[in-house]
Amino acid sequence: MSILSVVGKNRSLVYELTRREILGRYRGASFGLLWSLISPFLMLLVYTLAFGFVMKSRWPGTSGSTGEFALILFAGLTIHGFFAECLTRSPQLIVANTNYVKRVVFPLDILVWSMTLSALFHLAMNTVVLLALQLAFKGQIHATSLLLPLVVLPLIVLTVGIGWFVSALGVFLRDINQVMGVVATAMLFLSSAIIPLDSIPEKYRWVFLMNPLTFIINQAREVVIWGRLPDWLGLALYSAVALVVAFAGHSLFQRMRRGFADVL
Numbered sequence: 001m002s003i004l005s006v007v008g009k010n011r012s013l014v015y016e017l018t019r020r021e022i023l024g025r026y027r028g029a030s031f032g033l034l035w036s037l038i039s040p041f042l043m044l045l046v047y048t049l050a051f052g053f054v055m056k057s058r059w060p061g062t063s064g065s066t067g068e069f070a071l072i073l074f075a076g077l078t079i080h081g082f083f084a085e086c087l088t089r090s091p092q093l094i095v096a097n098t099n100y101v102k103r104v105v106f107p108l109d110i111l112v113w114s115m116t117l118s119a120l121f122h123l124a125m126n127t128v129v130l131l132a133l134q135l136a137f138k139g140q141i142h143a144t145s146l147l148l149p150l151v152v153l154p155l156i157v158l159t160v161g162i163g164w165f166v167s168a169l170g171v172f173l174r175d176i177n178q179v180m181g182v183v184a185t186a187m188l189f190l191s192s193a194i195i196p197l198d199s200i201p202e203k204y205r206w207v208f209l210m211n212p213l214t215f216i217i218n219q220a221r222e223v224v225i226w227g228r229l230p231d232w233l234g235l236a237l238y239s240a241v242a243l244v245v246a247f248a249g250h251s252l253f254q255r256m257r258r259g260f261a262d263v264l
Helices: 002-009 011-026 032-054 066-092 095-101 110-138 143-172 176-189 202-210 212-224 232-263
Strands: none
Touching (some): 002 011, 002 110, 032 066, 032 110, 066 095, 066 143, 066 176, 110 143, 110 212, 143 176, 143 212, 143 232, 202 212, 212 232
């Protein structure tokens, strides 16, 4: 598989680029990498205050407690945060690394992998916070939480494919950088991250179901919060589509990269 072989052949380079991105993000901060744990708590506090206390939102089919609502909300926000980070960074990924473009032998496609792995690190930190809150509020961590990596894996593949497509397009269409921020916000409010599907009118529900984040968010909640097995058939179908998108994105990236140096 060409989309994975590029990582295998350049794994040490991918590791160094990913490590540099993660450490560079917190360089100069007093708490350093601790911000990767502090930030999720602050984000959860803001959303819980806004939706749980001010708007008095409650999730259908639950006990109605604010703690459980916070867990459900946070599980959705972490999945969206991973995807949104990659989506908003992709348009500038090649443009911001013109020095790599001019090096003929440099494998530009690994930049998308290093970006995705960096975002995956933050998702892992958010998951640690989520599990800690699950233990604090419910007194237990379900064994099915171990299946979370399998639930997220199809989204990772999809994100890499979209990253290749958007990063290549961003070289030739600079305005796409502005559009992706709006798209990322739309995908938050048009998914089940903060809005339960049961509260959406039937005629509009298809919009939320078409959002690629909705299914993964729902499955993440199944295994982590409610301790149920995921929809294996749904994950298999999602994985098949994600692989098609990844191969198509990589193929497009490889064709378009020939013109990167001329534009940059």
